[in-house]
Amino acid sequence: MEILRRISRAIDRFNESLGRLIAWLIPAMILVGVWNVIGRYLGKAVGQNLSSNTAIEIQWYLFAIVFLLGAAYTLKHDAHARMDVLYSRWRPRQQKLADLAGTLLFLLPFCIVTLWFTWRPVLNSWRIWENSPNPGGLPVYPIKTVVLVSLGLLIVQGISEAYKKWSSLDNSNSPLEDVDGDR
Numbered sequence: 001m002e003i004l005r006r007i008s009r010a011i012d013r014f015n016e017s018l019g020r021l022i023a024w025l026i027p028a029m030i031l032v033g034v035w036n037v038i039g040r041y042l043g044k045a046v047g048q049n050l051s052s053n054t055a056i057e058i059q060w061y062l063f064a065i066v067f068l069l070g071a072a073y074t075l076k077h078d079a080h081a082r083m084d085v086l087y088s089r090w091r092p093r094q095q096k097l098a099d100l101a102g103t104l105l106f107l108l109p110f111c112i113v114t115l116w117f118t119w120r121p122v123l124n125s126w127r128i129w130e131n132s133p134n135p136g137g138l139p140v141y142p143i144k145t146v147v148l149v150s151l152g153l154l155i156v157q158g159i160s161e162a163y164k165k166w167s168s169l170d171n172s173n174s175p176l177e178d179v180d181g182d183r
Helices: 002-022 025-046 053-076 092-127 141-170
Strands: none
Touching: 002 053, 002 141, 025 053, 053 141, 092 141
16 A cells, blocks of 8 residues: 555646646746737737737647646645535535545546547547647647546546545544645
8 A cells, every 4th residue: 555655646746836836837838828919909009010920829829838737736736626516415425425436437437538539539649740720820739638638647647636535434523635635
């Protein structure tokens, strides 16, 4: 069991570091978005196009990277969306069982099936060096790859979360362990 705990901690540390790293992309995304808006309106005023498809696609690439790669970080911090109508009224043991069941029955199968159906289109995108259909657009294959990476990160973080829930059920007296000690 010690090896599983070490693996879980390593997964948590990795996703924690990645989450903190990609958080730095949020200000960049905001700046690009502000430039796109200012450039569009200022460009109309001066009769010059100051924005571009490239800038617009950079903005949504940054958003996609933050959203997709931040999913495992969000799961680790138990900050994902859930229906709290019943969950908030349950005892901690019932909540842990619900989280464990949700991870094993929904999260992991969904990620695995999605990964299975997504890898081939991503591979094909790399084969043809797929680009945006928009003039001046960016290559599409790197952002499609981020989808695969995101699913992989969610799978390993889901495994870590399932282990922590399972081990805390086994030993009800000890709280769930986390790298940051926040659980």
